[in-house]
Amino acid sequence: xxxxxxxxxxxxxxxxxxxxxxxxxxxxxxxxxxxxxxxxxxxxxxxxxxxxxxxxxxxxxxxxxxxxxxxxxxxxxxxxxxxxxxxxxxxxxxxxxxxxxxxxxxxxxxxxxxxxxxxxxxxxxxxxxxxxxxxxxxxxxxxxxxxxxxxxxxxxxxxxxxxxxxxxxxxxxxxxxxxxxxxxxxxxxxxxxxxxxxxxxxxxxxxxxxxxxxxxxxxxxxxxxxxxxxxxxxxxxxxxxxxxxxxxxxxxxxxxxxxxxxxxxxxxxxxxxxxxxxxxxxxxxxxxxxxxxxxxxxxxxxxxxxxxxxxxxxxxxxxxxxxxxxxxxxxxxxxxxxxxxxxxxxxxxxxx
Amino acid sequence: xxxxxxxxxxxxxxxxxxxxxxxxxxxxxxxxxxxxxxxxxxxxxxxxxxxxxxxxxxxxxxxxxxxxxxxxxxxxxxxxxxxxxxxxxxxxxxxxxxxxxxxxxxxxxxxxxxxxxxxxxxxxxxxxxxxxxxxxxxxxxxxxxxxxxxxxxxxxxxxxxxxxxxxxxxxxxxxxxxxxxxxxxxxxxxxxxxxxxxxxxxxxxxxxxxxxxxxxxxxxxxxxxxxxxxxxxxxxxxxxxxxxxxxxxxxxxxxxxxxxxxxxxxxxxxxxxxxxxxxxxxxxxxxxxxxxxxxxxxxxxxxxxxxxxxxxxxxxxxxxxxxxxxxxxxxxxxxxxxxxxxxxxxxxxxxx
Numbered sequence: 001x002x003x004x005x006x007x008x009x010x011x012x013x014x015x016x017x018x019x020x021x022x023x024x025x026x027x028x029x030x031x032x033x034x035x036x037x038x039x040x041x042x043x044x045x046x047x048x049x050x051x052x053x054x055x056x057x058x059x060x061x062x063x064x065x066x067x068x069x070x071x072x073x074x075x076x077x078x079x080x081x082x083x084x085x086x087x088x089x090x091x092x093x094x095x096x097x098x099x100x101x102x103x104x105x106x107x108x109x110x111x112x113x114x115x116x117x118x119x120x121x122x123x124x125x126x127x128x129x130x131x132x133x134x135x136x137x138x139x140x141x142x143x144x145x146x147x148x149x150x151x152x153x154x155x156x157x158x159x160x161x162x163x164x165x166x167x168x169x170x171x172x173x174x175x176x177x178x179x180x181x182x183x184x185x186x187x188x189x190x191x192x193x194x195x196x197x198x199x200x201x202x203x204x205x206x207x208x209x210x211x212x213x214x215x216x217x218x219x220x221x222x223x224x225x226x227x228x229x230x231x232x233x234x235x236x237x238x239x240x241x242x243x244x245x246x247x248x249x250x251x252x253x254x255x256x257x258x259x260x261x262x263x264x265x266x267x268x269x270x271x272x273x274x275x276x277x278x279x280x281x282x283x284x285x286x287x288x289x290x291x292x293x294x295x296x297x298x299x300x301x302x303x304x305x306x307x308x309x310x311x312x313x314x315x316x317x318x319x320x321x322x323x324x325x326x327x328x329x330x331x332x333x334x335x336x337x338x339x340x341x342x343x344x345x346x347x348x349x350x351x352x
Numbered sequence: 353x354x355x356x357x358x359x360x361x362x363x364x365x366x367x368x369x370x371x372x373x374x375x376x377x378x379x380x381x382x383x384x385x386x387x388x389x390x391x392x393x394x395x396x397x398x399x400x401x402x403x404x405x406x407x408x409x410x411x412x413x414x415x416x417x418x419x420x421x422x423x424x425x426x427x428x429x430x431x432x433x434x435x436x437x438x439x440x441x442x443x444x445x446x447x448x449x450x451x452x453x454x455x456x457x458x459x460x461x462x463x464x465x466x467x468x469x470x471x472x473x474x475x476x477x478x479x480x481x482x483x484x485x486x487x488x489x490x491x492x493x494x495x496x497x498x499x500x501x502x503x504x505x506x507x508x509x510x511x512x513x514x515x516x517x518x519x520x521x522x523x524x525x526x527x528x529x530x531x532x533x534x535x536x537x538x539x540x541x542x543x544x545x546x547x548x549x550x551x552x553x554x555x556x557x558x559x560x561x562x563x564x565x566x567x568x569x570x571x572x573x574x575x576x577x578x579x580x581x582x583x584x585x586x587x588x589x590x591x592x593x594x595x596x597x598x599x600x601x602x603x604x605x606x607x608x609x610x611x612x613x614x615x616x617x618x619x620x621x622x623x624x625x626x627x628x629x630x631x632x633x634x635x636x637x638x639x640x641x642x643x644x645x646x647x648x649x650x651x652x653x654x655x656x657x658x659x660x661x662x663x664x665x666x667x668x669x670x671x672x673x674x675x676x677x678x679x680x681x682x683x684x685x686x687x688x689x690x691x692x693x694x695x696x697x698x699x700x701x702x703x704x
Contacts, residue, residue: 262631262689269629277625279618337614 002108004072008084008324011312013109017129022294022307023246024131025178025218028089029140029235032163032172033122033147034154040164041102041117049101049117056116059150060105065143066114069107075099080329083320089127094118112143119164120172122147129311131246133175133239137231160227167224171231176222177242182295183252184245185217186267193245194219201225202241216287216314221245253299268296276347280333281340286317304350313346354460356424360436360676363664365461369481374646374659375598376483377530377570380441381492381587384515384524385474385499386506392516393454393469401453401469408468411502412457417495418466421459427451432681435672441479446470464495471516472524474499481663483598485527485591489583512579519576523583528574529594534647535604536597537569538619545597546571553577554593568639568666573597605651620648628699632685633692638669656702665698 038044038052053073061071074095077085082096091104095118102117115123124147126140154162161172168174184190194204205220221242223234256264271292275281294310296302315321317339323330326338390396390404405425413423426447429437434448443456447470458465467475476499478492506514513524520526536542546556557572573594575586608616623644627633646662648654667673669691675682678690 266631266692269631270626273625273627273629274622275625277621277628279614279621340618 002070004070004077004081007070007106007108007110008081011315012088014111014127014129015311015315016308019130019307021246022180022298022310023249024242025180025307025311026127026129027131027133027136027175027177028125028127029133029136029173029175030123030125031140031144032120032161032168032174033124033144034162034164035121036152036154038121041119041121042164046099046101052121053101053103053116056114056122056151057103057105059147060114060116063143063146063150065139065146066105066107066112069105069112071103071105073100073103080320080323084324087315087318087320089125091115092118092123112139120168129308131177131239131242133177133235133242137175137235141231168226170227171229171234173226173231173234174222175235175238176220177238178218178220179242179245179249180216180218180291180294181245181249181252182217182291183256184249186256187252189248189252190219193248197221197241200241202238215284216291218287218291253295257299264295264299265301268292268299268301272296272302272347275343276351277344278340279344280336281317281343282336283317283319283339286339286343287314290314290317309346309350313343316342316346354422356422356429356433359422359458359460359462360433363667364440366463366479366481367663367667368660371482371659373482373598374532374650374662375601376594377532377663378479378481379483379485379488379527379529380477380479381485381488381525381527382475382477383492383496383513384472384520384526385476385496385513386515387473388504388506390473393471393473394516398451398453404473405453405455405468408466408474408503409455409457411499412466412468415495415498415502417491417498418457418459418464421457421464423455423457425452425455432672432675436676439667439670439672441477443467444470444475464491472520481660483529483591483594485529485587485594489527489587493583520578522579523581523586525578525583525586526574527587527590528572529590530570530572531594531597531601532568532570532643532646533597533601533604534569534643535608536601538608539604541600541604542571545600549573549593552593554590567636568643570639570643605647609651616647616651617653620644620651620653624648624654624699627695628703629696630692631696632688633669633695634688635669635671635691638691638695639666642666642669661698661702665695668694668698 034040035052038048041049057071061069082091085091085104086093086096088110090106090110090113092115095102095115098117104113104115106113111127113125124140124144126136128136156162160170163169163172181190184193197204201224203222203224206215206218223238271289275289275293290310290313293302293305297305297307297310319335322335322338322342330338386392387404390400393401409423413421434443437443437456438445438448440462442458442462442465444467447454447467450469454469456465456467463479465477476492476496478488480488508514512522515521515524533542536545549556553576555574555576558567558570575590623641627641642662642665645654645657646659649657649659649662671687674687674690674694682690
């Protein structure tokens with residue numbers, strides 16, 4: 001049986017799935033659920049949380065939809081592993097600050113996971129590579145139904161699922177898609193699109209989720225409404241909109257290559273050259289230049305590279321992962337040196 | 353017999369001589385001489401100039417010190433070839449603007465040359481790779497003596513050689529050395545050195561000579577005084593001072609590697625990465641990054657490269673040479689694209 005250390009010392013398994021294009025990096029759905037018999041985690045205190053954890057852990061590690069998963073309580077996880085889990089979208093900052101009574105159950109491929117006693121008793125999540133929202137919905141719906149058959153969810157016939165924060169009441173669902181749209185950014189066509197998405201009830205955030213900026217030309221698009229709409233409707237709607245954005249981005253790339261082909265080649269080439277040869281790399285610079293490589297891969301300018309290698313690199317260069325690889329805490333400059341070394345060696349391996 | 357086109361389609365032969373280090377790129381001496389029987393070129397008009405050219409050409413192409421040389425009159429050279437000759441330090445801007453009656457006689461290795469009817473009737477020049485001022489003086493002195501045995505120079509027993517500009521009267525000699533001092537620039541120790549050189553009668557200029565800035569961390573150091581000092585004294589003095597500057601630069605490099613080794617490696621690595629992969633390269637960027645490579649070669653960080661390859665590259669990326677290679681006039685952006693292509697292919701050849 002694999003342990004947490006082994007899990008965290010390899011990149012998330014689902015990242016290695018090959019995708020046709022790198023415009024849609026991943027699709028993610030999470031459901032907020034609570035048990036009727038307990039106060040919400042924020043009200044119950046450690047005692048109540050421990051009871052919830054004790055109730056849910058045996059069920060979650062036993063459900064058929066998520067076989068052979070790992071379970072861990074927050075007080076058993078060290079700071080570095082928490083950072084790594086956070087960077088893999090498996091725990092939130094909020095959960096990482098909790099201790100006894102809060103925990104994580106995660107499938108070995110890291111596509112399915114459940115946070116216990118974060119803001120809600122359960123935060124069920126499915127991540128898929130590429131644009132696979134419908135599939136993600138089907139998987140999470142099956143997992144949710146299996147859990148629901150064994151516990152009594154806090155559910156109101158009129159409102160739907162009850163959640164700690166009113167913004168989640170109803171479906172308790174947040175569906176989000178990470179898109180990489182460098183051409184729309186380069187042609188300065190992204191702002192009106194973001195504004196338009198806001199008007200139809202979608203939120204747009206940076207790579208790191210809420211409050212983060214769009215490093216590496218990555219944007220996370222998600223639904224905000226959880227009341228008054230069926231899940232499949234929300235998911236289908238988001239799916240269609242993302243497909244439209246993909247078309248916009250493809251179109252922008254075509255125009256970019258026609259009008260400014262040499263500038264794009266230069267941009268991609270310099271990104272590759274610097275990443276392959278730098279000895280100091282900040283996180284922001286690395287993400288921006290990996291964005292250049294993603295564009296290059298999609299345009300066929302970098303034959304040896306694949307989207308999945310870049311997804312893996314995007315993950316491995318983050319502070320938690322770097323420190324996990326080096327097995328110690330590092331200062332900012334040390335991380336920049338370690339990041340450059342890692343990127344150089346990955347790209348050199350591929351060039352061989 | 354080689355013709356001008358063949359000559360200009362290969363890099364200057366003396367550039368291919370391997371040097372131990374790249375701190376001193378080249379040593380150059382020129383002598384200003386005039387014929388007693390004629391007005392200075394600026395006063396004589398085309399008629400007189402043509403007489404001078406007719407007098408000097410057979411002598412210069414016949415001297416033993418410069419066997420098998422090419423001679424050409426300015427009105428027979430097209431604009432592009434003039435640019436190339438200028439970039440090779442074989443003609444000055446002033447000579448390139450002249451026509452009939454002005455000309456160039458140049459040895460096939462381009463180390464020895466004579467401009468006829470530039471500011472003076474003769475501007476004799478010797479260029480050597482590395483720090484070879486004494487050797488350059490011996491060679492130019494031999495060439496000058498051979499010419500002097502066959503013509504009557506304008507010479508005053510009290511003043512020395514008479515020249516069109518009073519600043520050259522006396523020895524008529526300008527000795528100069530091109531040095532590459534990136535560590536002194538990076539550590540901000542170059543300014544006091546330049547000031548100090550000024551105080552002892554030496555001039556400091558950029559790569560392109562008078563009025564140019566120090567692109568690529570290259571500086572040209574030359575004597576200003578031509579009166580009251582023996583040539584060997586001036587040359588020996590400059591030689592000693594350049595040796596001191598080389599020691600300063602070596603010392604600065606040592607300190608730089610000790611204190612900021614990773615920054616130097618990053619600087620060198622990025623320069624190599626960008627030059628190997630960019631598709632648009634301005635002249636200034638290219639020179640600055642080639643400076644990074646020179647430093648890398650001298651510090652043993654770039655095993656495949658040699659100083660002579662970088663000297664050659666420094667020459668070939670200049671506008672005239674680029675256009676000569678492409679056999680047509682190019683706009684600025686076209687030159688930047690052509691320059692990037694040339695640099696990429698040269699570095700790729702070496703990496704093989």
